[in-house]
Amino acid sequence: xxxxxxxxxxxxxxxxxxxxxxxxxxxxxxxxxxxxxxxxxxxxxxxxxxxxxxxxxxxxxxxxxxxxxxxxxxxxxxxxxxxxxxxxxxxxxxxxxxxxxxxxxxxxxxxxxxxxxxxxxxxxxxxxxxxxxxxxxxxxxxxxxxxxxxxxxxxxxxxxxxxxxxxxxxxxxxxxxxxxxxxxxxxxxxxxxxxxxxxxxxxxxxxxxxxxxxxxxxxxxxxxxxxxxxxxxxxxxxxxxxxxx
Numbered sequence: 001x002x003x004x005x006x007x008x009x010x011x012x013x014x015x016x017x018x019x020x021x022x023x024x025x026x027x028x029x030x031x032x033x034x035x036x037x038x039x040x041x042x043x044x045x046x047x048x049x050x051x052x053x054x055x056x057x058x059x060x061x062x063x064x065x066x067x068x069x070x071x072x073x074x075x076x077x078x079x080x081x082x083x084x085x086x087x088x089x090x091x092x093x094x095x096x097x098x099x100x101x102x103x104x105x106x107x108x109x110x111x112x113x114x115x116x117x118x119x120x121x122x123x124x125x126x127x128x129x130x131x132x133x134x135x136x137x138x139x140x141x142x143x144x145x146x147x148x149x150x151x152x153x154x155x156x157x158x159x160x161x162x163x164x165x166x167x168x169x170x171x172x173x174x175x176x177x178x179x180x181x182x183x184x185x186x187x188x189x190x191x192x193x194x195x196x197x198x199x200x201x202x203x204x205x206x207x208x209x210x211x212x213x214x215x216x217x218x219x220x221x222x223x224x225x226x227x228x229x230x231x232x233x234x235x236x237x238x239x240x241x242x243x244x245x
Contacts, residue, residue, distance in 0.1 A: 002030065002042075003028045003029065003030045003036070003042030004028070004029055004030070005026065005027070005028055005029075005038075005042075006026065006027075006029060007025065007026050007027075008021055008025050008026075008027050008029065008035060012027070012035040013035065013189055014027070014035060014036050014037040014040055014189075015034045015035060015036050015188050015189055016036050016037070016040035016186070017037065017039070017040050017084060017088075017212055017213065017214050021035060021037060026038060028040075028041065028042040030042075034188070083126070083185070084126075084183075084185040084212075084213045085112070085113070085124070085126040085183045085185060085213040085216075086101075087213075088183075088213035088214045088216070088217045089113065089115065089213075089217060092214065092217040092218070092221070093115070093117070093217055093220065093221065094117060094118070094220070094221040096117070096118070096228050096231055097115060097116065097117035097118075097220065097221070097231070098115070098116045098117070098231060098232070098235035099113055099114075099115050100113065100114040100115075100116075100235070100238060100239055100242060101113055102244060102245040103238075103242040103243065103244060103245065104242060104243040104244070104245050105164060105167040105168075105242070105243075106167055106170075106171075106241070106242075106243075107167065108243070109163075109164060109167075110245050111123055111124070111125065111164055111242075112124055112125050112126045113126070114168065114238055114242060115220055116226075116231050116234050116235040116238065117220050117221065117224070117226070117231060118222075118223055118224040118225075118226045118227075118228070118231060119177065119179075119219070119220055119221070119222045119223070119224030119226070120176060120177030120178060120179055120224050120225070120226060121168050121172050121176055121177070121178045121179070121234065121238070122178075122179050122180075122181055122220055123161065123164040123165045123168050123178065123179070123180045123181070124180075124181045124182075124183060124216070125160075125161045125164070125180075125181075125182050125183070126182075126183045126185060126213070127154075127157070127182065127183070127184055127185065128185050128186050129149040129150060129152070129154065129184050129185075129186060129187055130149075130150055130186040130187065130188075131149050131150020131151060131152075131187065131188060132149070132150065132151075132187070132188045133147075133148075133149050133184055133187040133188065133189055133203075133210075134147075134148045134149075135147055135148075135203040135205070135210075136148055145205065147203065147205055147210060149184060149187055150187075155205070157182075158182050158205045158208050158210060159205070159206065159208070161180045161181070161182045161208050162180045162205075162206055162207045162208045164180055165178045165179065165180040165207060168238070171237065171238060171241050171242075172234060172237075172238070176226070176234065177224065177225065179207070179209060180207055180208045180209070181208065181209040181210075181211075181216050181219075182208055182209070182210045183211070183212065183213045183216050184210065184211070184212065185212070185213060187212070189211075189212055
């Protein structure tokens with residue numbers, strides 16, 4: 001069944017960007033229960049029409065993008081970046097926050113974004129994985145979970161993001177919170193993960209926060225221990241010490 005534009009009865013969470021939709025908020029809905037906000041548009045291929053079955057226009061840039069996102073730097077005064085994580089940081093990051101894009105640890109491992117804000121330092125990797133996002137308990141290991149996206153086990157990649165934070169901790173100092181995060185941009189967050197997203201508690205695999213870009217930025221924007229002057233000093237230090245990709 002195709003997509004229909006109409007108000008949501010109970011609200012929900014956009015399956016594309018993860019933004020929350022209020023009760024009776026107008027959105028795109030399909031027969032399987034998925035919801036997408038008006039900004040993201042419907043999820044298939046024909047031109048949208050109000051009240052009719054619809055599909056989204058093709059997105060060549062997204063279709064051609066490799067699973068590991070390209071590293072682009074936003075330039076002031078130019079059009080906002082196309083990639084969901086870049087766009088979320090550009091549009092939503094709290095005033096005073098600083099973003100270092102396309103960096104590398106001291107031993108050469110790439111980092112998509114390093115963000116410094118009052119909440120601390122964030123090591124962010126962004127992946128364009130599509131399909132349902134699930135966090136499954138393993139049957140053979142008590143308490144262990146696996147991150148599965150579109151039926152593919154992505155646990156190893158998630159754990160690698162956690163290792164990036166170690167280098168930033170050494171550079172930032174032990175008193176500064178350093179948080180690793182994995183932003184999944186094309187995942188379907190509407191089904192298995194819906195209860196967690198409604199409570200603003202996406203998945204946490206060890207130290208790694210896992211969720212859509214916009215919810216990640218909301219978490220970064222939370223009040224934290226760093227004063228504005230400390231944010232400026234720390235971002236300047238990391239800008240100097242972290243290599244560029």
